Amino acid sequence: MNVIVIVLDSLRQDHVSLYNRGRGPFEHVPACKTPNLDRFAEDCIVFHNAYPEGLPTMPVRLALMTGQWTLPFRSWEPLRQTDITIAEILRGRGYVCGLISDTYHYRAPGMNYHRHFRAYRWVRGQEYDPYTSSPSRRNVDDYVNGSFDPVWRGRVEQFLANTDDFTEESHWFPAQVVDQSIEWLRANRGHQKVMLWIDSFDPHEPWDPPARWDTYGDPSYSGPRIIMPMGGSMQDWASAEEVRLIRGLYAGEVAFVDHCFGRLFEALGELGYLDDSIIVITNDHGHPLGDHDKFLKGADRMHSELLKCPFLVRLPGGRNGGRETKALVQFHDVLPTILDLLEMRNDTSAMHGRSFRPVLAGDAEAHREAAISGYNPGLERCVRDETWSYVRRPEDQPDELFNLKEDPRERRNVIDEHPDEARRLASCFGPYFFQAPVREIKGLQGRYEMGSASVG
Helix, strand or coil: CEEEEEEECCCCHHHCHHHHCCCCCCCCCCCCCCHHHHHHHCCCEEEEEEECCEECHHHHHHHHHHCCCCCCCCCCCCCCCCCCCHHHHHHCCCCEEEEEECCHHHHCCCCCCCCCCCEEEECCCCCCCCCCCCCCCCCHHHCCCCCCCHHHHHHHHHHHHHCCCCCCHHHCHHHHHHHHHHHHHHHCCCCCCEEEEEEECCCCCCCCCCHHHCCCCCCCCCCCCCCCCCCCEHHHCCCHHHHHHHHHHHHHHHHHHHHHHHHHHHHHHHCCHHHHEEEEEECCCCCCECCCCEECCCCCCCCHHHHCEEEEEECHHHCCCCEEEEEEEEHHHHHHHHHHHCCCHHHHCCCCCCCCHHHHHCCCCCCCCCEEEEECCCCCEEEECCCEEEEECCCCCCCEEEECCCCCCCCCCCCCCCHHHHHHHHCCCCHHHCCCCCCCECCCCCCECCCHHHHC
């Protein structure tokens, strides 16, 4: 079987219409529509509870590519000589492995994530990629407001300079990634076994969708086109109208990515890859859009808008497809599962991840008891199952517990009402995962000690 992995950076689960069912998360912004992902998902096993563990961008990709935990051990860092990746394993089994991406962090000096790929192609110019050194021909004041300091203005200016010559939809980054992916798949169809890793940085910010897809905002808005949100409380730098604008730009970016990848899905069928390929579609994480007062990723934003991931697996010929599952999986489970499907189980014995092949086959409805997410350098951790989400905060802040079924937007902290659930979730992972001494759970009317016997 061939293997195709598609990563769509920063794609929120609730912006994929097969998940949001036409109900968008924000007032005044229409629900995002993704007809091509929806159509492709008809022959997939659709996961509702897929989570990253070590965040953000590169630790997630390390887990996906190696099947190893990153949260307790690894931060944002280069691929080590001792890391064994999907490309190295499959290349040793006769696969021709390709990598096509506009995620410039892969090829940043010393990162080395393209190691062992037979071929790799970089689409240049995303975000702050130092691609263009000449000033932008556009006025940066049209893309920022008065709160942007020189650092943030400089980031916007770099992106504008990188994209000054974009005049047709085919120039935009996801279109380029898809065009090159289709070309590679067509040219390499003659090989007996191929693995293609496609990594689209969009819908990562900045959000600047082509005009045809910029349809989710308020047409009467007349202020600057803020394509790059800032961190911190949105109350400090953006008006309500600007917040709605940015949310609309993100939705438009998602819709455009869906449009571009619709062409890839068609090509997979035309070239016969749908008949003989394992295809995985996911993100690395979502993206806060002011749901809890802040935009952008961050160690303190341990909620569903960042953590809940779209995750689709299509088996050759659409076998066992058309199903949805609530089984909990994490990204270091992906490579062991792929290798298990390829009858390479022995190659998974030293991996932290566990194959969820029984879930794909319909033989099991559960995989993990709980999932954990966080930033390696940060103190915050989120441990959750299908119903409950426990967020551990630093010492000077109360911990949180949310009932995801009754309160999916995570507005009401119920840790005082259900301390037993907080303790249960905390006990699922040992101190190694928490980057701080084991201690009592905070925020309770009574105090409940997390003893070593329960969390070891």
